[in-house]
Amino acid sequence: MTDLGAGNEAQSRLLSRYGRRFAAGTVLFRDGEPATEAFLLQDGRVRLLKQAGRMERSLRVVRPGDLFGESALIRGAARSSTAVALDDVVTLAFDHATFEQVLATSPEVAGRVLNQLIRRMRDAEDQIEILMLRDGQSKVVVALLKFAQQEAAAAQEVGRDATEVSLALSPLELSAQVGLDVDTVKRIVAQLRETGHVRIQDERVEVPSLDSLRDLYSLLGIKDQLRGQALGGGRARSR
Numbered sequence: 001m002t003d004l005g006a007g008n009e010a011q012s013r014l015l016s017r018y019g020r021r022f023a024a025g026t027v028l029f030r031d032g033e034p035a036t037e038a039f040l041l042q043d044g045r046v047r048l049l050k051q052a053g054r055m056e057r058s059l060r061v062v063r064p065g066d067l068f069g070e071s072a073l074i075r076g077a078a079r080s081s082t083a084v085a086l087d088d089v090v091t092l093a094f095d096h097a098t099f100e101q102v103l104a105t106s107p108e109v110a111g112r113v114l115n116q117l118i119r120r121m122r123d124a125e126d127q128i129e130i131l132m133l134r135d136g137q138s139k140v141v142v143a144l145l146k147f148a149q150q151e152a153a154a155a156q157e158v159g160r161d162a163t164e165v166s167l168a169l170s171p172l173e174l175s176a177q178v179g180l181d182v183d184t185v186k187r188i189v190a191q192l193r194e195t196g197h198v199r200i201q202d203e204r205v206e207v208p209s210l211d212s213l214r215d216l217y218s219l220l221g222i223k224d225q226l227r228g229q230a231l232g233g234g235r236a237r238s239r
């Protein structure tokens with residue numbers, strides 16, 4: 001279970017008062033419903049998705065320690081996505097008034113939420129960069145590289161070897177990050193495994209060499225640039 005940093009006693013107090021449990025497959029909330037509670041995930045994973053006509057698009061897979069459903073912190077707001085429990089999950093659930101009270105009385109929780117929002121802003125910027133790429137393989141490689149670099153930086157902070165990186169990353173999570181369907185992501189990851197740029201162990205993606213992945217990223221960047229120039233030249237000739 002995720003440590004909120006408030007100590008075991010304080011955490012137990014929060015869980016006993018605000019804790020909620022949901023079985024795998026449960027819909028926590030639906031797109032368009034009134035947003036009444038924000039959640040801090042403690043155990044398990046939650047998938048956030050958006051329905052557009054008949055198409056279903058994964059937006060994010062929430063992991064322990066993550067804040068989600070935060071539209072509830074704006075009075076009168078509606079849900080902008082649907083949340084489904086991928087595992088049996090434990091969350092802290094707060095309405096608007098309670099959330100303000102918890103932030104005022106629990107500095108550790110407030111600090112965690114602030115760090116969470118800053119990280120979400122950074123992730124949104126990274127995702128915009130990835131979605132601007134034209135090539136699917138480039139999208140997946142850039143996303144893997146960004147995740148791997150973050151993991152390597154975290155490992156270095158605690159004195160661990162960061163030469164080889166292991167990511168707890170499922171195809172569904174990678175699909176949500178790069179804006180491609182899960183089958184396409186699986187196919188691209190399989191190609192990267194064949195070329196030795198990644199290894200797959202259960203739901204973990206292992207990056208044996210960050211330098212090798214960076215080199216591939218550089219090559220794909222050149223390819224994407226050339227493709228853009230070719231498309232631009234074709235449009236110019238068609239005028």
